[in-house]
Amino acid sequence: MTDSDRHIAARAADAYLQLHELGKRYGEVPAVDAVSLDIRRGEIFCLLGASGSGKTTLLRLLAGFETPDTGRVLLDDEDITAVPPYRRPLNMMFQSYALFPHLSVERNVAFGLEQEQLTRGEIMRRVGEILEVVRMGALARRKPHQLSGGQRQRVALARALVKRPKLLLLDEPLAALDRKLREHTQFELLNIQQELGVTFVVVTHDQEEAMTLATRIGVMDHGRIVQVGTPREIYQQPLTRFVAGFIGSVNLLEGRVLERQADRAQLHCDELPVPLLVPWPAGAGAPGATGAAAAGVSAAGVGAALWVALRPEQLRLSRARPEQPYNWAQGVIREVAYRGDLSVYLVRLPGGRELRATLANSGAGSAAVELTRDVPVYLCWEADSAVVGSD
Amino acid sequence: MNARRALLLPSALALGYAFLYLPIVSLIVFSFNASRLVTVWDAAHSPTLRWYVELLHNDQILSAARLSLGIATLNATAAVILGTAAGFALARFGRFRGRGLLSALTTAPLVMPEIITGLSLLLLFISMQQLLGWPARRGAATITLAHISFSVSYVAIVVQARLAGFDHSLEEAALDLGARPAQVFRRITLPLIAPALLSGWLLSFTLSWDDVVISQFVAGPGSSTLPMVIFSKVRLGVSPDVNALATLLITLVAAGVVGSTLWLQRREQRRGSEMRQAVTEE
Numbered sequence: 266m267t268d269s270d271r272h273i274a275a276r277a278a279d280a281y282l283q284l285h286e287l288g289k290r291y292g293e294v295p296a297v298d299a300v301s302l303d304i305r306r307g308e309i310f311c312l313l314g315a316s317g318s319g320k321t322t323l324l325r326l327l328a329g330f331e332t333p334d335t336g337r338v339l340l341d342d343e344d345i346t347a348v349p350p351y352r353r354p355l356n357m358m359f360q361s362y363a364l365f366p367h368l369s370v371e372r373n374v375a376f377g378l379e380q381e382q383l384t385r386g387e388i389m390r391r392v393g394e395i396l397e398v399v400r401m402g403a404l405a406r407r408k409p410h411q412l413s414g415g416q417r418q419r420v421a422l423a424r425a426l427v428k429r430p431k432l433l434l435l436d437e438p439l440a441a442l443d444r445k446l447r448e449h450t451q452f453e454l455l456n457i458q459q460e461l462g463v464t465f466v467v468v469t470h471d472q473e474e475a476m477t478l479a480t481r482i483g484v485m486d487h488g489r490i491v492q493v494g495t496p497r498e499i500y501q502q503p504l505t506r507f508v509a510g511f512i513g514s515v516n517l518l519e520g521r522v523l524e525r526q527a528d529r530a531q532l533h534c535d536e537l538p539v540p541l542l543v544p545w546p547a548g549a550g551a552p553g554a555t556g557a558a559a560a561g562v563s564a565a566g567v568g569a570a571l572w573v574a575l576r577p578e579q580l581r582l583s584r585a586r587p588e589q590p591y592n593w594a595q596g597v598i599r600e601v602a603y604r605g606d607l608s609v610y611l612v613r614l615p616g617g618r619e620l621r622a623t624l625a626n627s628g629a630g631s632a633a634v635e636l637t638r639d640v641p642v643y644l645c646w647e648a649d650s651a652v653v654g655s656d
Numbered sequence: 657m658n659a660r661r662a663l664l665l666p667s668a669l670a671l672g673y674a675f676l677y678l679p680i681v682s683l684i685v686f687s688f689n690a691s692r693l694v695t696v697w698d699a700a701h702s703p704t705l706r707w708y709v710e711l712l713h714n715d716q717i718l719s720a721a722r723l724s725l726g727i728a729t730l731n732a733t734a735a736v737i738l739g740t741a742a743g744f745a746l747a748r749f750g751r752f753r754g755r756g757l758l759s760a761l762t763t764a765p766l767v768m769p770e771i772i773t774g775l776s777l778l779l780l781f782i783s784m785q786q787l788l789g790w791p792a793r794r795g796a797a798t799i800t801l802a803h804i805s806f807s808v809s810y811v812a813i814v815v816q817a818r819l820a821g822f823d824h825s826l827e828e829a830a831l832d833l834g835a836r837p838a839q840v841f842r843r844i845t846l847p848l849i850a851p852a853l854l855s856g857w858l859l860s861f862t863l864s865w866d867d868v869v870i871s872q873f874v875a876g877p878g879s880s881t882l883p884m885v886i887f888s889k890v891r892l893g894v895s896p897d898v899n900a901l902a903t904l905l906i907t908l909v910a911a912g913v914v915g916s917t918l919w920l921q922r923r924e925q926r927r928g929s930e931m932r933q934a935v936t937e938e
Binding site: 349351352353357359366377381407408416 | 823825826828829830831832833834835836837839843844847848927930931933934935
């Protein structure tokens, strides 16, 4: 047993799909760079990243369309690294759906079953069943070009699910649908996943999609997984500046450590008239400390440069000067965007930096009346709402 | 200005059509001419089907037509098989060593003067005969080989173009669904590139069917193809039964072209309306 085998065995307890140090280069550029990841049975795992982050290459490595340069893939404790795509017990739903244009809906769905040793009757029964699940039974005899985008998506899903795969890979499953249909399909996808209990690995560049679908998200950047966590963890506790900026909108400030307290620290920021008060992780192992970034922060001494992320919905706007001696800024409203349920305010600080704040539009909106363009305002926030990092 | 333009455009169109089709129309008309002299219209006994009847009894022309048909069919089939393989290599194998050379050598026969192709093939067949003893004599076999050698290029280019626009994820989806590579080719790739194979086949067939120059070089005694027979008859003086033969060929070709155009048009229309219907249904 080598070291790496022991490592895999140690993690096997709750991992269903394991990637171990998986790497793939195109020329000099690593598309996927030593990715290790455990995915649990029955979960919906979203690989989230911008285009070129390597998420699609990673998915293609899982499907077997690409061969990794390094590393191994284990599915249900079985090494499938060298197994060709047509023998892998997993299926993929393609971004373009890749429906066979010369075959009817029924024949498209039956294609996968025809590769197994099944009777005609058994194939037709299972095709009929899965088409009912995706509510496409009535259109079974149509050709793909006779279907709308949403219908094609459901056929593609049925075709991938009919073989009862252990694992379903979905490449941007909703990208080709228009906005209204997308939301509806999202929930439908969740229902089907729960009904059939299949493990999903979803690739998407759409953070909203990842937030709604995923039980866990892996954020990818430059071929590496930079953070893995539940949607809530990723949003509230981003480990790196990149993750903080990539998920949702965020105000990023830079500051230097002035003074450390037990679970707080004061930072100096050039753009603010008062010090920044931020939560301070108490060191590895302590409650509240999360992962590498937190460890990096707790090791930072006085004078160290840190970034501070503030979500727009955590900022409060007021005409009166806040009473607290920290965590506020002064500026002028540059832009107000009314979004129905909320309004977005862009506030320019004296240094030229713009901060974004969102306010819920509840009831008569007394505040909204006086908060218009060119009005001078104060922004303030609680110490606990800030996230710090050192990268 | 407008009035002049209204006159100019239709006359330009008429002139253009006349330039292209008057020779063909006159050929068709003279095929019904009773006179043996092609340039004299025998008003008293025309129109007549005399030359068509004579054509049916002309063994030389009929056997030449049969030979041409056989050569063209064999050529088209072989060219599609070889050309598809070449097209796949060019479109799919990435940047392998010698790809540039293969690409250049595949397209070269398209621009090579026929005289050169014919001459070089003749020299090849003669030296092969001396060195290997095969082909013992030139005839249908050598003509077919010669035709295949240039038809392959056309098929390779048609297939390569079709594969360039081919959605590779269709084949990946089939692999993912458990089909082995050979199955994927038979059940997905082949049906989808079938239109390209068909047009490659028809193109090769036509190229072979009306080739004179190259056939002339590599044919032997007793293996004259239809165009070679027509050509030699014309050299002896145009006989009216050639007009009749040409008319028959033109009718066949025209029927084929018009038929396939209408079929494609109707199919496209139906597809379009089905797609619109699918979108409005949702």
